[in-house]
Structure formats: C-alpha cells, structure tokens
Amino acid sequence: MQPELRHFYHQSSGTLSYVVSDPQTATAAVIDPVLGFSVISGRTDTGPVDEIIAHIEKSGLTLEWILETHAHADHLSGAQVLKSTLGGKVAIGEGICKVQEHFASVFNLQAPFAADGHQFDHLFRDDESFALGSIECHVIATPGHTSDSVTYLIGKYAFVGDSLFMVDSGTARCDFPGGDATLLYRSIQKLFALPDDTILCMCHDYQPNGRELRYEVTVREQKHDNIHVGGGTSEDQFVEIRTTRDKTLSLPALILPAIQVNITAGHLPAAEDNQIAYIKIPLDTI
Numbered sequence: 001m002q003p004e005l006r007h008f009y010h011q012s013s014g015t016l017s018y019v020v021s022d023p024q025t026a027t028a029a030v031i032d033p034v035l036g037f038s039v040i041s042g043r044t045d046t047g048p049v050d051e052i053i054a055h056i057e058k059s060g061l062t063l064e065w066i067l068e069t070h071a072h073a074d075h076l077s078g079a080q081v082l083k084s085t086l087g088g089k090v091a092i093g094e095g096i097c098k099v100q101e102h103f104a105s106v107f108n109l110q111a112p113f114a115a116d117g118h119q120f121d122h123l124f125r126d127d128e129s130f131a132l133g134s135i136e137c138h139v140i141a142t143p144g145h146t147s148d149s150v151t152y153l154i155g156k157y158a159f160v161g162d163s164l165f166m167v168d169s170g171t172a173r174c175d176f177p178g179g180d181a182t183l184l185y186r187s188i189q190k191l192f193a194l195p196d197d198t199i200l201c202m203c204h205d206y207q208p209n210g211r212e213l214r215y216e217v218t219v220r221e222q223k224h225d226n227i228h229v230g231g232g233t234s235e236d237q238f239v240e241i242r243t244t245r246d247k248t249l250s251l252p253a254l255i256l257p258a259i260q261v262n263i264t265a266g267h268l269p270a271a272e273d274n275q276i277a278y279i280k281i282p283l284d285t286i
C-alpha cells in the first residue's frame with residue numbers, strides 16, 4: 001500500500017512541507033515544517049505550521065515523525081511547534097553534528113549546548129530503516145548541499161531536501177560550510193539509481209519565469225532534463241557549473257536566525273531574565 005501525500009507551500013521562502021501518512025494505520029510524518037519569521041519585526045508566525053496541524057487533526061492522523069531533510073538556511077523550522085501540539089519524534093541526519101560544531105563557534109554557543117545532536121529525538125545513519133505505521137521507510141545520506149542532508153524514501157516518494165530542485169532550476173548551492181559540489185554530484189547519482197518511477201518531492205520551488213508550482217518529479221525526468229545534472233552531465237562538468245554559479249549567489253535573508261534555530265531542532269533561544277528571547281547576529285563573520 002502506498003502512502004498518502006499532502007503538500008503545503010510557504011510562498012515567501014518557496015519552501016514545500018509535506019504530510020505523508022500510512023492509510024492502514026493513520027500514522028503520519030511531517031517533512032520540513034516551516035515557522036514563519038519576520039527579520040524586520042522579530043516576530044514568529046505559526047501560520048504555516050498551524051495549517052499542517054489542522055490537516056492532521058481533521059484527517060484523524062497520529063503524528064509519529066517530524067523529519068528534517070537538513071538544517072535549512074532560508075526558513076525557521078516549525079518542528080517544535082508541531083511536536084508540542086501533536087507529539088512525534090524530531091529527526092535529522094547524523095551529519096547535523098558537523099553543522100552544529102561549525103556554527104557553535106560562529107554563534108559562541110555555550111553549555112548546555114553541545115554539538116552532539118541531542119537536541120533532536122533521533123539522528124539517522126546512512127541506510128537506516130524506520131517504520132511509518134506499516135510502511136518501511138529508508139534513509140539515504142545525500143550530503144553535498146550541506147553535510148547533514150538526507151533523503152527519506154517512503155513508499156514511492158523520496159523527500160530529497162535540497163539535493164535536487166525541479167528540472168528547470170537544477171540543484172541547490174554547495175557553498176555553505178560543509179557544502180561540496182563533488183559530494184552533491186555523487187549523492188545525486190544515488191538518487192538517480194532509484195527506480196525511474198520514484199517520485200522525488202522537492203523542498204523548494206521558486207516558480208521560475210512565473211510557471212505554476214511544481215513539487216513532484218520522477219527520477220526519469222530528472223535524469224533526462226535537469227539543467228545542472230541531467231542528460232549525462234559528468235562530475236567535472238557539474239562541479240564547474242555549480243561552483244561558478246555559487247560565486248554569484250548572495251546569502252539567504254534568514255540565514256542567521258534560521259541556522260541558530262534549526263541546529264537546535266527548531267527550539268527558539270531561551271528567554272533572558274526579562275522574559276524576552278533574542279537572536280544573535282555575528283558581525284563581520286560569515
């Protein structure tokens with residue numbers, strides 16, 4: 001039996017979140033939930049995650065897993081809002097420890113912070129299996145965009161994070177700390193080795209040239225048409241395309257707040273003695 005899938009689109013960050021569920025047991029996983037955030041006012045907005053909560057409640061689903069494909073740099077994770085409302089285990093790839101180690105020094109994070117992934121309920125190893133109700137799911141480590149990137153294979157769906165974009169947008173940048181274009185190429189070959197009919201679910205779509213939102217694409221179509229890596233592009237060609245493009249990109253607007261929150265599994269910083277929580281901005285650092 002195949003899982004049921006529902007997508008949610010966060011327009012301002014171009015992020016796709018998903019609820020994937022096992023129809024036999026009514027258990028669900030959420031992939032990459034978004035917490036809205038205004039960097040101007042410092043206000044968080046639970047709107048995007050509230051929509052997911054309403055869908056899960058209306059559908060009578062039990063939330064078992066909250067799965068991050070990686071520590072996102074463009075939006076804050078809604079994982080803890082979801083968990084505190086509906087329960088579930090927050091999980092990410094074990095490569096998060098490397099990301100935490102790097103950014104712990106950037107943000108001068110002190111104990112009780114530790115770069116050991118303990119902020120998450122589970123860290124997945126490459127090739128690990130887990131259950132979503134009666135469906136056996138599989139984790140494929142797909143580093144390259146970041147060192148913690150993983151793909152979740154759930155039935156016919158593969159949630160690839162930012163390892164691939166839609167065919168007309170290519171791939172995600174590899175110039176963040178821990179990013180590596182060669183590694184991304186090799187990770188994409190792992191995805192291309194999946195059955196051709198596997199449906200790859202994107203984490204982002206920026207609707208280039210005003211086209212309609214697309215978030216599902218087969219392995220077959222990606223192998224053929226992806227503008228960065230399709231049609232038999234070699235590793236050397238890809239690395240050249242990717243590194244040239246990365247030199248032209250500016251940083252995402254929310255990178256500093258997003259990374260601070262996302263490396264701690266979506267926990268917001270603790271409030272200070274005036275009951276207000278703060279996000280840090282390191283000067284002249286990144």
Ligand SMILES: [Fe+2]
Nearest residue numbers: 072073145162
């Ligand atoms: Fe990303």
